[in-house]
Amino acid sequence: MRRWVLILTAAVALVVGTTGATGAVALSSESDAAQGTALVSGGSATVSSAKQAKRKALKRCRKKSSRARRKSCIKRVKKKYAGTKKKTSTPGDTVKIDVRDKYFDPDVVHIKAGDSLLWYWNPVNHDAHNVNLVSGPKGVNRIDYGTPSSPSVGFEFKRTFTVPGTYQFACSIHYLMTMRVEVSK
Numbered sequence: 435m436r437r438w439v440l441i442l443t444a445a446v447a448l449v450v451g452t453t454g455a456t457g458a459v460a461l462s463s464e465s466d467a468a469q470g471t472a473l474v475s476g477g478s479a480t481v482s483s484a485k486q487a488k489r490k491a492l493k494r495c496r497k498k499s500s501r502a503r504r505k506s507c508i509k510r511v512k513k514k515y516a517g518t519k520k521k522t523s524t525p526g527d528t529v530k531i532d533v534r535d536k537y538f539d540p541d542v543v544h545i546k547a548g549d550s551l552l553w554y555w556n557p558v559n560h561d562a563h564n565v566n567l568v569s570g571p572k573g574v575n576r577i578d579y580g581t582p583s584s585p586s587v588g589f590e591f592k593r594t595f596t597v598p599g600t601y602q603f604a605c606s607i608h609y610l611m612t613m614r615v616e617v618s619k
Contacts, residue, residue, distance in 0.1 A: 488515040492537075496610075508610055516542055528552050528592070531613070533563050538603070538613040546618055547598050553581075555589040562586045563605045568612075571599025579603070 488511060495507035528550040532539040535558075543551065553565050563586070567579035574597050581591050584607060595601070595617045605611035 484515060491515075505610075512541070512612075530554055532556050533559070533565070533605075535559050535561050535563075536608055536611055538611065541613040542616075543613070544616045544618070545595060547596055548594065549617075550592055550594040551615065553591040555585055555587050557587050559586050561607070563607060563611065565591055565603055566606050568602040568604050570601045571597045571617075573597055574599075574601075 491511040491514075492508060495504055495511055498504040498507055526548055527545070529543055529545060529552070531543070531551055531553045533553050533555045538553075545551070555563065562584040564581045564584040565579075566581070567574070567576045570576065570579065579593055579601070581589075583589075595615065598617045598619050601615040601617065603613045603615065
């Protein structure tokens with residue numbers, strides 16, 4: 435049965451790739467998902483095993499029956515995989531953040547004062563998302579660091595960080611979709 439699923443998925447990916455459609459991503463089977471292989475527009479790409487493991491763990495967390503257990507499970511998973519998502523920059527840089535369905539990529543960013551973040555809504559999204567500052571250093575206006583709307587694809591939102599400290603962001607539509615920005619001097 436899995437062989438037929440693989441063959442059918444490969445055939446669909448080839449057809450999609452030859453018709454010029456973009457952004458078609460399909461996991462061919464659970465075994466391929468475990469190995470981190472995805473079909474992308476007729477070709478294959480390997481997703482890092484740590485990223486795949488984090489996604490799988492978060493998926494298990496979302497199946498928890500009580501909200502408190504879901505929240506604590508997600509917190510544990512994010513803490514466990516926090517080291518795999520860190521990006522650093524040099525002064526004056528712009529770091530690009532992918533706004534995906536139910537997560538920010540990366541979800542932990544270390545930058546210097548004067549650097550900028552550019553949030554980009556990926557074309558493969560299905561849901562609307564926004565960026566809101568939940569908490570930040572004293573003197574920072576939360577309204578300045580929030581998106582004016584909740585787009586789903588093709589939107590860009592850029593902000594420069596001048597005040598050092600820790601910034602916590604979240605999507606107000608999806609309460610588990612969070613990210614942390616550490617700004618140093």
